[in-house]
Amino acid sequence: MVFNYKYETLLDRLYSSVKVKGIKTEVFEMPKADVVVIGGYTVLRNFKSIVDSLRRNARHLQKYLLKELAAAGSVDESGALIIHGRFSSRAINVLLERYVKYYVKCPTCGSWHTVIKKKKKVPFLVCEACGAETSIKPV
Ligand SMILES: [Zn+2]
Structure with a gap:
């Protein structure tokens, strides 16, 4: 007889294979930078939420971004990163992707x-x- 498994056994197998599949296909969403350029400054408005979703230290990411952009900057009271100089959101997104690749x-x-x-x-x-x-x- 081919199907001599107990129903419970089949159910167990089904659940465990779903679980394994779930772990392997877990998708993390790359947070996208919300960037505005105001005068001579670039404001990364969702800096804090990016830090939270990557579960990294804010100072670590801040240091990385500023070093790569060769710019000065600081985090304001709303959690936005204010960067001295004008940078495109594309440039910042590329750096975020690189940061994830190296540090996350x-x-x-x-x-x-x-x-x-x-x-x-x-x-x-x-x-x-x-x-x-x-x-x-x-x-
Ligand atoms: Zn691993």
């Missing part, structure tokens, strides 16, 4: 469930999904 996404399994830890002052990206530890360059 696990290179081993692709998960975004990662944290940055330091061992003897060397920063590591530690993946909460697969446990991989990847050394990252300091910002």
Whole structure:
């Protein structure tokens, strides 16, 4: 007989395969920069929500962006990042994607469930999904 599995067993199998599939196909949405240029300044209005969705330290992302843009800047009381100089939203989105690639996404399994830890002052990206530890360059 071909179908001699118990119904419960089949159901278990179905649920466990759905679960596995769910983890593998988990989609993280890349936050898009909300940018306005006012005079000689570029305002990244949703800086705080980007930091929250990437679960990174605001100072870390701020430092990265300002360094890559070779610009000065600061975060205002509303959580927006004010950058000195005029930059396009495209330029900022490219940097955000790069930041995610280097400092958020696990290179081993692709998960975004990662944290940055330091061992003897060397920063590591530690993946909460697969446990991989990847050394990252300091910002
Ligand atoms: Zn991983």
